[in-house]
Amino acid sequence: MSGCTTNIQDVIDQLTRIKGKIPPQVRKEMKDSCIVIVATAKDYCTPGMSPYDSMVFPTKGRYGKGKGLGRMGLGTVWGEGNIKSGAPFQIGDLRRHNDYVVSEDDDAHVEGVVLNNAGHAVYVHEGTSKMQARPFLLDAVKAKQDNTDTNIWKGVNAAVEEALK
């Protein structure tokens, strides 16, 4: 018959060590995940790579800096493909503004946020009374959910291993 005694304080100390190691590892993995999601969101804003390519927006190309083909006024060139595709792309402004922020609070919670601060982003993402929604950020997050989950767990496991050395 064998027995085992455990010093509760040792367990607490070990868990505290593990807790301290987790945020840096998870922050790194969260950053990598956000980079992948942002790259996907940029693809979703690109004609030919977007899940919204087949959506039809009859007024696309009629408003804004240029219209139709060719160079107009402010030097904007719009290709025919950009007009026909339902992807939210005209001069690339929306695509350019896809970004991310990773932050950590005092309680060791790590948060990754993917965002787009272009002025018209919310209207493209959520839709309007004249334009169907194209939730390019949300769809990118969903598409990469498994990758994100795997990365975060990789970070947690790495932190536990490091703490137990």
Add this chain to the structure above:
Amino acid sequence: MITSVFAAILKKLKDDTTLTGYLGGASHISRAKSLAPAVLPAVTLRDSGESSRQRPCYARHKHRDNDSSVQIDVWVSSDATTFPSTGEDASKIANRIDEILLSVPQVTNTSGWLKNSETPMFEDDTRIFHVSSRYGFKYSLNDS
């Protein structure tokens, strides 16, 4: 999303007399088309993406589990002279939809309802208050 689940969500919203009272009738709740409804106020629903996983032993039992998402839009004209006509009114309608969808009993044959996002907007050109909400939920089905 299978049609019976979408229909069940529509039915649960249309059966709520408080919500239909806010809107002026169950006919103001419908599946979204590419443009907002001509008659406001209105609530529109659209499928917002779905993933599906086969359960173990799928070859024998044909069970699948789906994670689905629905976008629900509230449309309120600021030019209306009676309720609803303000951003607060649109939010009140959106909050009522939360109460309906996140309460028990849940929508028939679904589970795990949660609200993922809510985005209030105002369209300057059309003068419409628009609240866009997304909900996630799960359901299972048997393939034939």
